[in-house]
Amino acid sequence: MNTKNIKAVIFDMDGTLIDTEKYYRMFWPKALAHFGYEMTDEQALTMRSLGQPYAPQHLKEMFRDPDLDYTAIRNYRKQIMGECLKKNGIEIKKGAIELLDYLKAQGIRRAIATATDQVRTEQYLKQLGLYGYFDQIICATMVEHGKPSPDIYQYACRQLALLPEECIAVEDSPNGVCSAYGAGCNVVMVPDQTEPDEALRGKLAARVDSLDEIIKLFKKFPGLTKEDEEHQLSKIIEIAQDNLDHAKEDIRKINEDLADLLEVYDAKDKEGLALWNNATARLKEDERELVRYEKARKKPYFGRIDFRDPKAKADEAYYIGRVGITDSSSDPVVLDWRAPIASVYYESRMGTCQYTVSSEGTFEIDLKRKRTYEIENDRLKDFFDSDVVANDELLTKYLAKNKKAVLGEIIATIQKEQNLIIRRSPKTNIIVQGVAGSGKTTVAMHRISYILYNYKDDFRPEDFYIIGSNRILLNYITSVLPELDVYGIRQMTMEQLFIRLLYEDWDETRFFYHNIDKTDAKNSIRGGTAWFLDLEKFCQNYENQSIAKEDIYMEKTGNLLLSKEQIGRYLKNNPKVSMQSKILMLNEILYAKYENEVSGKSVTFPPKEKKILDKKYASYFGDGKWRESVFTFYREFLLAQQEAGKEVDVLENSFDVYDLAALAYIYKRIKETDPVREASHVVIDEAQDFGMMSYRCLHYCLYGCTYTIMGDTSQNIHFEYGLNDWEELKKLILTGTFDAFGLLRKSYRNTVEISEFANEILRHGDFSIYPVEPIIRHGNPVQTVACPDENKLLADTVTTIKKWQQDGYETIAVICRDEAEAAQAAEELKKYVKIVETDLEKAEFGDGVMVLPVSYTKGLEFDAVLLFDPTQEKYPSDNGHVKLLYVAATRALHELVVLYRGKLTGILADKVPEGKHMKEFAAETLTKAAEFERVQHTEKEIEQQRRIEGAKDMAEREYIGPKRIVIKPQGKENEAEARGKTLTGQKMASAYKRAVAAPVRKAADNSGKNEKNHTEEIIISPYEFGAIPDNAILRVKGHSRNNFVIKWIKKTKSYVELSSMYGLLRITPITPEVIRVSFVKGVTEKIGDTAWKGKADTAFSWSAKESKTLVEIATEKVTVRIAKNNGAVCFYNEKKQLLLAEKAEEPRFQEGGCNWTFFEWEKSEHLKAKGLLAADFMDVTAKAKYISHGGKKLRMPLVISEKGYGLAVASKGTVLFCGIRTFEPYIMAEGSQSDYYFISEKNREKLVEIYQKTLTLQPKF
Incomplete structure (x- = not known):
């Protein structure tokens, strides 16, 4: 299909533009059942887009009843379906607005061709704000024959005064596809309930997953001649320069804000300091963004891939550069080299190939071309097409440059074997043997950059440790990482890591570390596995002596509380738990059994004796405080080794790497009671320099983390201490199914002459x-x-x-x-x-x-x-x-x-004797990771599974479908839109820009992941968690004192409603700890449902009472009081201590699709926002941050206070936290109503557990 000749796009409506097709699938069987006919789910699918006169005849033939009253059945179906739509609303299909806006901007006409009658078509389109987008609306009632007859599309083309081949028809059903194809239109299918079979695919110009993907079909495919490429380079340079200019302007404005703050506030003003910190944090982010834009401007790209997506049936082309470049509409013009699809540039040959997206799956494309560019000083020097990423001629040119220049070109010349290592999943372990000059260190740095770009939900910079053999190497690595858009990675020598793992026991004024004395041969025994096994056995013997393993009987009753077998079983089943932690846990187990024994039994103890017994069983195995020193313990071990005939020195206060490894192991194995979260992924460079003692201790101390281990055994300069092969380490580290050993055998560093030498x-x-x-x-x-x-x-x-x-x-x-x-x-x-x-x-x-x-x-x-x-x-x-x-x-x-x-x-x-040959290890080739391979299903299997699930849904649910989305009418820019522009007009967070810089695709439906009738929702916001807003956005504009005086109160079994002139407030107890607070502006409006829990699942006791001045709602854990004179909500704990209050003068404000709830947080109150990872809590005290997770899976933002409560905000859009007192502290959330959940719980871990279990997304059907 050549989109150059396309002048109009004609849309089907139900199932294509709006999400109503599933309702037909549900309510045709219901309507027929009302009249005594039984329709299966499979039969219901055949009714999709079926118009007159086919539908009546089809039903009569289906049920073999010529007297079937089609009109009565259809009218009843319209009635019950209308009731459902009125209750649940209609949702616009994904990408519809984006596509319609694009077509309008490009001057491409838009039309509707639907089997729905004209009255309901116009009603739906106007209700959703879509009516103004269309030049023509064609309904089945306007033609003699409906779909699958071509009549409706032929008529639409005549109304548009266009030839069918000048139109694209967008359909979701087989009947609609057949209708458009029969009329001669170019058909694009967006499957809704049914995937196209082989026969139907032959009628399609393209098949896409969502409407916005159709935009790609209109994108101009870049030319192939030198003139075309020069034009494209000029265009991209212009975009890159524009981005750079905007970034500089942003920084200039922030610096002006900082200068203004210096003039207005003095050093002691806390509010001014909060504003200053907010602005400086944004400045730091913008400066990093500026660095990215400068890289993009200097050399926009180095490669290009042309390919065809078999599903879309459209050719696509993407340029690849060091950083992604987007145009003003956030469309990618250059992909970041780390984007998943960029992997085919580095490792795939022409033809069918695959690339993998983390947590999504594997995607297949037909690679048509790989092109490599030489760009210098904004000029295209040369380009060539190749079946490999860079031929030897280009690679040689790069390598011939000096060291500094080579660093800047590394990304362009990453080789296939290097790329496989870089893109390996960080959730697996990998050991890489790389010869000198193979790029081991460079690959490790690029791997970290790739992981942080593609696994940002799982890994943060602080989750990485880089371990090196000396500080100069580590400083070099750290200095280069910012070039790869990586900041905040912790780097240390192996000695420094083990010192870190000693925590409070290491006193740098008393203890020191030194390099191992390699001239002393006896030191070498401390670097191997045998030494570790001796230490492990020594610790085990100490534990055996410290923990009693005898049957424990209860006084007076003689009943067995805990048997020695149970004690032994617990110890055996928890090998990674420290001795002191085992003691504490055994105490808990024993005490619980003791309590159970004395409660409700006939035997009783005098209070004094009971107190003694309580103390005895609470610390039977020990009090959990280890009073020895790890250093004393280690000296005892060394002395024991001397007695065993091993020659070792016993030092007092200076230790080498293997001493430190042993000390860290002792701390973790014996003393630790409160584990500290360390790294999730450890990168070790020059790994051959460290003996197995280091690795075995590290493996124990950092249990659960994964490793990237890089080295070359030929470079083990600590011959008796380090590793001369990888076999032992492979057995220790590579235990998982997808763990791997990789070999980098190509040396890119030296000239031939140096290499031979x-x-x-x-x-x-x-x-x-x-x-x-x-x-x-x-x-x-x-x-x-x-x-x-x-x-x-x-x-x-x-x-x-x-x-x-x-x-x-x-x-x-x-x-x-x-x-x-x-x-x-x-x-x-x-x-x-x-x-x-x-x-x-x-x-x-x-x-x-x-x-x-x-x-x-x-x-x-x-x-x-x-x-x-x-x-x-x-x-x-x-x-x-x-x-x-x-x-x-x-x-x-x-x-x-x-x-x-x-x-x-x-x-x-000396010359090497003739005939001497080097002994070589067997070469192993790293293959592409298989961790994302999924079971392949045929389309027939997928369709069958979808129907089974659909039938199950219909059987279990009375109504089906998402809630209504409110969209403002076209042609009118009101305050809501103005406010939206203010929020989204500022520069997007960098992570969001990087996300849109990669083409968004859905995997072939191999895993059944997309088989349900609804897709996984995401948060619609351009801001990543933790992004910093402009100060100008923080001030709430347009609000004034409104009338919040409570006029009337209504109590039901589930909630209490309080009405004021400003709007309706609802307080809903969800659990004894959780209270939902909802508000909608307007005296006639009603509280709607959200994607989260609307009321309690199970009944529990709560009360509501009213006085002259207050309304009080109380559960066992929380008391909520609302002042009648202002409508402000206050929350108290079970002891009636105030935890949080809304602002009395003006508790809330709604305008333009945004909701502000104002809170009176105490100045000294510490607040944190919950991130995606388990231990990710961002400090927001006296700060302003976006706390929604833009573009991520739908979840409520959560703010936690040290006072013992949390606030979870129910919004599918942007949520902004502002704790800066200058702006009246508030939480702003996008949405048609305000909704937040108050959680009362002192323990943070338990509070998060309540949030996760109680406030999960509610199913749509």
């Missing part, structure tokens, strides 16, 4: 290696130069460095054997050249000359490397020093020079 070094070793595949990129030969003395060595070093600087190399490393030699060399060299900070505790990776010991270069790379004085004395010919020199040589991107005096190490000087 490094491989010769490896050949001197007697250990197995993983295979290496170098990328062909030639450079200068490696130079090995002998110097007669130290002065000449230093002079040649200076000369070499200066030459490299003249050649434009920006990162240069002089690599020495150890820290002492590095410090001495740096001291001499800085007399002649500028040296980067030489203190290894302060040094930062960056431009310039760095003088480093080889151990500090792990994970880093430099444009040029000088290997400083590698003599035989410093590097004897053994496996450990082979690996050291291999690491040093492979740091170089372009140039490698070896300068030495005296005798060169044999590892570099």
Whole structure:
């Protein structure tokens, strides 16, 4: 279908534009049953869009009754269906407004062609505010034959004065499709109750999941010639520049606001400080957004994919860049490289391929083209089509640049094997063996960026730990992460992580940590699994001695309270619980049995004796306070190891990484009683540097988290301490079905000459290696130069460095054997050249000359490397020093020079004997993750399941359908729309922009996920949770003092209603802890249902009473009082202590589809808003934040107070919390009525549990 020639779109109404088709499916059987006919659900589907004269004849044939009174049955069906629609309202189908607005803006005419009569058609369209969108409305009563006859569409084309081929018909039913196809229209189907079969698909120009997807069919497909591409680049640059200008303007305005605040408020003004904090927080967000826009402007994109969605039958094209770019209407013009569909650019060949969306499933497309671009200074230098992401020529161009430039091009050149690792699910574990220069560190950083972009509901930056072998590497990683739109990731060495896990027991004034002494051979035994097993056994023996395992009998009665078998079973079933936690839990179990024994029994105890028994059984196994020290315990373990014949040192206050690992394990295994939530995902770089003792302790201490582990066993420079293969670690970590081991064998870093030199070094070793595949990129030969003395060595070093600087190399490393030699060399060299900070505790990776010991270069790379004085004395010919020199040589991107005096190490000087071959590990290839694969169902199976569920729904429910959506009439911009523009006109939160920057698709209905008659609702808001509003939006405009005086009161079994001149207030007890407060403006309006619980499920006791001044509603847990003179609601706990009050002067305000409820929070009251994750509580005290989860699954925002209550706000749209006193603290929620739930509960965990269990979404039918 060529949409260039399309001049009109003709819509079916029922099931296509408005969600009424399901009602026909339900009420035809009901109407027929009223007249004695039994219609199945499958038969009801055949009535869809069936018009005159087919419908009467169809029913007569179906029931073999020529006397069937079709008119009477149809009239009765209209009556009962009308009653249902009046009660429940009509919902507009997803994407309808967006599509109609788009067509109107493009000048494409719109028409209706419906089987519904004219009166009801106009009634429905006007009721929903859609009537003004259409140029023509054609009803079945205007033609002789209804659908599936082509009459109605032929007539519609004549009325539009267009040819059928100039029109698109949008239908949801087989009868409608046949009608439009028969008329010669281009048919697009949006299935509602029925998926098209093979025959019907042949009649379709496209099949889409929602109406807004039709917009894509009209999008202009970008051309393929150089002129077309240059035009497209110019257009996208213009959009990117416009976005950048707007971002700068936003920042300018915020800075002006800050300047104004400085003038108006002084430093002691708390309200001014709150405004200041709000503005500075927005400034920080906008500055990060500015960085993204600057990246987009500098180089908008690097790739493009052209494909066809088999379901939509339409060709699509997307450009791919470092960040997503959207135009003024928020339509994506460039996709972020992290978007799910972008994966096909990196890893798929032409033809049928798939991509995966987290929590959605796998989608199939037909990939037609992959194009790669070279763009420089806003000019298109070159482009080419390829079946792989980047051919060797382009990759070589990128790799030939200096280090700084290469970093900027990494995203464009991610290779397939790297992409598979990056996009692996973070809910699984992966170990990656990557050869030197394979991009391990880079892949790890991009993986974090990808996870945070695609799994934002599951992972936050603080859920990650990055563990590295030294601080220079970690600082380098941290400095690069912001380039990938990642902020706030915690990074630490392995030593620092174990210290963190010691919590309050680590006193930095008493204890210290040091690097392990690798010259002392006896230290190596502490790095392996055997040492951990000894520690584990030592702890177990201590627990066995500390916890009594004997039968426990009750005094006087002699009854068994707890058997030794029960005690043993509990201990065995809870291996991950600390000893002290086991003691506390056993105490609870025993005390509960004791209480049960003494309550209601004939035996009694005197009060004094009972008190003694209470104390005894409450702490029978211990009081849960471990009074020893983990350090003393560890020394006892070391002494026990000495007695067992193992030679170890017992240090008092200075510890290496394996000491710290043992201490952290002891704390977690023995002492801990209140577990602290640590990381959800740990990324370990240079993982081969750490022995199994570290990993086994870490695996125990961070039980439940997942890992990305990157390393290269050929670079294990701690030969007796680290890992020389991955086998033990794989058995420990890769235990899940979808856990994986990946291999990066291609080396992208070194030139061929440097790579060959490094491989010769490896050949001197007697250990197995993983295979290496170098990328062909030639450079200068490696130079090995002998110097007669130290002065000449230093002079040649200076000369070499200066030459490299003249050649434009920006990162240069002089690599020495150890820290002492590095410090001495740096001291001499800085007399002649500028040296980067030489203190290894302060040094930062960056431009310039760095003088480093080889151990500090792990994970880093430099444009040029000088290997400083590698003599035989410093590097004897053994496996450990082979690996050291291999690491040093492979740091170089372009140039490698070896300068030495005296005798060169044999590892570099001696030739490897002919015939010696390196032993290689078996290569394993990482395949695409299978965790999202789902059972495939045929369309017939899907349809059959849908009908079964539909029949079940109809049998169980009297009425069906969503509640009415109120839409204002067209052509009139009232205060509601003006207010809406104010709310949505400001810059969207970045996460929302990123979300819309990726094409939204639905998976093939393989899992049955979309088989029900309704789709999962989402929150309609452009703001992500925690987004900060402009200060200008916070002030509530247009409200004045209204009349809230209560005029009359009505009590029912479920609720109490209070009416004022301003509107109707309803108080509904839901449970003893939960009270619903609802309000609608207007004296004649009624409280409507929401998507959440409207009344109590089960009856419970509550009371309502009235005095001259108050109305009081009370449950066992909550008392609600409403003052008659102002209608303000106050909430009290069971002790009648005030928890929260609405503002007495003006408790609420409604205008323009928005509701403000004003509260009198205390100045010192701490408030938090509940995020998506279990432990996600955002501080909103004296702040203004959006607390709704825009674009996420529908849920109520929840605010929790330290005073022991929560407020859950029932809104499907934006919810704004404002605690800044300058603006009269309030909660604003979009909707036609105000609805919130007050929850009384002191314990936060229990309060959240009540919120989750009691205030879940109510089913629609």
